[in-house]
Amino acid sequence: MRRIVTETSTEELYERFPHLRKIDLLWGSPECRKFLFMLMTDTRGGTRQGFPREHGATIMALLLEHDRCFPQFEHVVSPHDQRWGNDMRRKEWR
Numbered sequence: 001m002r003r004i005v006t007e008t009s010t011e012e013l014y015e016r017f018p019h020l021r022k023i024d025l026l027w028g029s030p031e032c033r034k035f036l037f038m039l040m041t042d043t044r045g046g047t048r049q050g051f052p053r054e055h056g057a058t059i060m061a062l063l064l065e066h067d068r069c070f071p072q073f074e075h076v077v078s079p080h081d082q083r084w085g086n087d088m089r090r091k092e093w094r
Contacts, residue, residue, distance in 0.1 A: 008061040016055060023062065033073040036063040
């Protein structure tokens with residue numbers, strides 16, 4: 001698996017959640033933005049336990065770093081999630 005170099009340290013995150021190494025494969029793509037966004041939202045109808053604080057902070061830092069490095073994907077969200085970005089009610093408030 002290729003290893004990306006980010007400003008955000010991922011060693012502890014990947015040690016605790018090895019399946020999240022997928023981020024390295026997706027880095028720099030709209031799919032990475034969708035994946036990071038999905039990790040930060042409840043997609044399980046309230047049954048998602050969430051990440052420990054330090055790992056949630058790492059994921060959020062990766063999301064922010066990805067947005068900074070790849071601004072063309074900044075508004076990409078998961079198609080099932082209408083709470084941020086694509087919500088038509090929210091657009092009416094602007």
